Amino acid sequence: MSEENEALIVIDVQNDFCPGGALAVPGGDEIVPGINALMQDGPAVILTQDWHPAGHSSFASSHEGRAPFETVQMPYGPQVLWPDHCIQESDGAAFHPGLQTRPAQAVIRKGFRPGIDSYSAFFENDHETPTGLDGLLKDRGITRLVCVGLATDFCVGWSALDAAKLGYDVTVRTDLCRAIDLEGSLDAALSDMKQAGVRIA
Ligand code: VGL
Numbered sequence: 001m002s003e004e005n006e007a008l009i010v011i012d013v014q015n016d017f018c019p020g021g022a023l024a025v026p027g028g029d030e031i032v033p034g035i036n037a038l039m040q041d042g043p044a045v046i047l048t049q050d051w052h053p054a055g056h057s058s059f060a061s062s063h064e065g066r067a068p069f070e071t072v073q074m075p076y077g078p079q080v081l082w083p084d085h086c087i088q089e090s091d092g093a094a095f096h097p098g099l100q101t102r103p104a105q106a107v108i109r110k111g112f113r114p115g116i117d118s119y120s121a122f123f124e125n126d127h128e129t130p131t132g133l134d135g136l137l138k139d140r141g142i143t144r145l146v147c148v149g150l151a152t153d154f155c156v157g158w159s160a161l162d163a164a165k166l167g168y169d170v171t172v173r174t175d176l177c178r179a180i181d182l183e184g185s186l187d188a189a190l191s192d193m194k195q196a197g198v199r200i201a
């Protein structure tokens, strides 16, 4: 059994990030059985769900002349442009059908503000606007986090870095994550996480 003060943060295990989805992460579906198994250890389970309105500013289709995977400058900093994905209420935004959702005690939706993306489960991409997850965890006395999901180098990595900054004891189970790996983004994320004191397991 896991400790009272431990939460499992399951990041963006959604159809659009799995093979066949709009922003498919290679092997994204392979992690589902292992994540389900971890839930059985009894930690508090929190799911995150990328949840964009149509026409979201992180979509290349919202920027004339731009293609997916290019980077643009937004008022809050650089932003990679993505194919349209995880549109609110679409099948692509649904959790992978094999993912157990019954053990989830909370679902944190993110990326719902049209003008700003939100990779991290804690803050939007301005690194300032909170999602409320920190308050939820702290209110419940949770101090230790295990992070799994998609994608290692974007939403998982940014979440783990913010969690470490906020003072949590953070482990990323890389065997239960998969990466997009754009121009070295996976190596960069792993080294940033190590530097921040995140345990890579
Ligand atoms: C993600 C890109 C865009 C992720 C979400 O879950 O890692 N990546 N939106």
Ligand code: ZN
Residues within 6 Å of the ligand: 050, 052, 058, 082, 085, 086, 111
């Ligand atoms: Zn997104």
